[in-house]
């Protein structure tokens with residue numbers, strides 16, 4: 430076994446972070462529609478989370494925000510003229526369309542891609558597939574730039590394999606690592622990758638949610654597992670419980686999180702819980718599965734969704750696991766009670782820490798949504814582009830950069846301001862310099 434670490438790559442919140450209510454099925458996104466956002470605070474909250482974890486010794490990376498508003502998408506939809514004219518016209522024709530091309534949603538990097546560590550894959554390389562995010566138009570325009578960023582960071586083909594996103598249609602809807610978790614003994618040991626899907630695309634008889642969309646299909650999950658070269662002993666497919674989706678659980682990471690040999694989940698997470706657990710148990714080697722199950726009596730599903738209890742990061746510490754939860758967990762009585770008992774229970778989770786990511790939470794993105802996990806062995810860590818790894822110096826530079834370029838309030842009407850687009854491009858051009866990424870944005874190519 431090679432020594433490996435779990436690196437977390439957080440999405441740096443972009444300068445157009447706003448509340449447009451774009452995600453039907455995501456309760457927070459809908460309930461904060463038209464609220465005035467604070468992009469500067471959002472980015473600083475994200476950086477503070479990264480810094481705290483880096484200070485604790487975790488390998489912490491940064492993924493850059495995307496260019497928004499994305500004028501190129503508007504041009505592909507027939508808007509013409511200067512960039513300012515395009516923005517003016519789209520505002521007149523369809524303010525909703527302007528909102529969709531302005532979202533800073535690339536911050537939720539748990540949706541950026543699915544990543545399979547080299548200990549699991551047939552060719553022993555780390556495999557990446559950017560998620561097509563085809564369920565929502567505003568997110569479906571992310572994968573090309575996400576792919577460029579990942580290739581720029583993990584460029585050595587001897588260690589890293591990159592696949593294009595799956596076909597962008599509902600039947601292959603793929604939401605990336607938000608529906609993927611890995612159970613293992615040590616990070617460098619062969620593991621079991623759990624792919625959770627909301628619906629089968631090619632089987633109309635199969636169970637499906639009735640109210641809200643299922644964003645991930647079985648067919649997409651199977652395709653990713655094939656592309657990544659995961660044999661049967663490294664993969665398990667599980668259907669999300671349709672009533673959970675209808676209660677606002679639009680990704681599995683709103684109702685379950687795994688780390689090492691531990692799966693922390695709500696009793697409503699899976700359609701066939703017993704089979705999921707036995708499929709994992711029969712494949713996991715070197716360790717026994719620790720299933721930490723939260724019952725609906727302890728935490729009703731509505732409270733799990735309101736608090737984002739499960740959208741937490743579950744991290745190894747020298748003595749047990751740390752659950753890094755959003756501040757909202759302290760505001761929901763059942764969850765507060767549950768967490769107090771959890772750390773006293775003698776189970777694998779021995780500490781809880783609270784992180785304030787409220788700006789992101791109002792759009793339905795908690796601590797876990799904001800990060801993409803990449804397990805890397807020592808050789809792979811040495812081979813990647815290290816300019817995106819958070820050091821004290823990079824943290825300082827990024828904080829100064831945010832303070833120089835970000836607005837402290839943004840409303841829907843501000844999105845058409847041509848000055849905003851100029852500000853964004855200037856900021857991002859500087860950022861690719863700070864991170865040493867070369868040209869990744871359309872306006873740089």
Ligand SMILES: NCCC[C@H](NC(=O)CCC(=O)O)C(=O)O
Nearest residue numbers: 448449450451452455458537798
């Ligand atoms: N993993 C968390 C993703 C949250 C994201 N929210 C949004 O896109 C809301 C954007 C808005 O409503 O302005 C989503 O639903 O995909």
